[in-house]
């Protein structure tokens with residue numbers, strides 16, 4: 187990363203590694219980062235009876251991309267399968283042409299085919315995804331060695347990825363150069379700590395259980411550390427724009443403040459957050475919110491939640507909106523407590539971060555997203571949303587999960 191970009195710079199922080207801090211006061215809605223991925227890979231198993239409904243290059247929905255006037259059937263007919271493997275489907279010949287020179291080169295195509303013969307639908311989904319990631323990474327080393335080195339420079343080391351790497355490495359038909367299995371182990375660790383999930387489109391029915399359509403590794407976005415009450419959040423617009431991600435300030439911060447994302451939805455309970463951060467990211471969070479919640483009693487815990495926590499397992503990837511079925515969310519009474527504290531009736535001030543939940547959590551049913559003001563450079567959109575009665579001190583907030591826009595009084 188450049189020394190300074192979009193108002194943030196990289197510093198080393200003891201116990202946290204690299205961190206991004208504001209080099210000047212930043213205002214809510216300001217874009218601090220917009221960038222393209224180093225690599226992307228599909229979140230669909232390699233061997234499955236149902237084909238991915240997303241283009242294997244741009245990851246837009248095959249049935250609802252660009253021309254909305256076309257019927258779903260027409261859209262599928264106009265999609266384009268790779269003529270070599272016929273397994274990867276693209277929304278257009280243009281997407282296939284680009285992919286055939288980058289992500290779906292003949293080497294990647296042949297290697298994915300070989301992996302499809304070696305893995306079974308009964309193998310864990312994680313193994314399928316690790317296979318896809320390794321193919322994407324080694325393929326990157328062939329056509330973009332600089333980006334491959336960026337990938338290797340990301341944070342990540344892990345001891346529990348060795349068996350997956352040993353299983354997959356020999357299947358990589360053969361790796362494009364003399365990479366050892368240790369490189370595969372190292373790469374899988376980068377993926378585990380740095381991949382962002384690009385989610386399928388939001389629907390109220392699925393809510394926070396919607397799944398990931400693709401994973402992406404982004405060179406600078408990977409430098410944001412975590413905070414359970416983040417001051418920035420990330421947006422993507424896969425179906426309407428592209429697979430770039432944007433990080434926007436949720437609220438104003440002074441110069442020198444570290445800019446953090448939440449690595450998962452902010453409405454997870456203290457225990458779940460601590461557990462995920464320790465198991466998946468290797469640190470115990472001591473942010474302001476955790477310090478407060480560490481003192482909360484477990485009196486209100488639902489026994490079913492305890493069971494769900496015990497059963498919960500799997501590959502958890504840095505993803506603000508990613509949420510797997512069965513994970514506990516902050517309890518309703520906590521939200522009530524938040525609202526009470528926001529109104530100022532809570533004399534015990536047990537929940538000093540209540541303001542965050544009231545102001546910056548989307549209140550749409552089943553969403554759980556985070557709200558950030560529209561970028562200051564988009565006044566026209568803000569104007570459109572304002573009713574005749576709204577004042578110039580209103581701010582338009584956008585949800586990073588469902589995309590809802592709502593006006594709030596400053």
Ligand SMILES: C[S@@+](CC[C@H](N)C(=O)[O-])C[C@H]1O[C@@H](n2cnc3c(N)ncnc32)[C@H](O)[C@@H]1O
Pocket residue numbers: 201202203204205340341379380408409410411412413466467468469470471472504
């Ligand atoms: C995606 S990387 C973030 C950038 C990383 N600090 C670096 O040096 O590249 C995630 C890793 O950063 C560290 N980290 C992130 N947030 C942290 C926090 N709140 N406290 C301590 N370490 C944190 C952990 O080691 C975590 O596995």
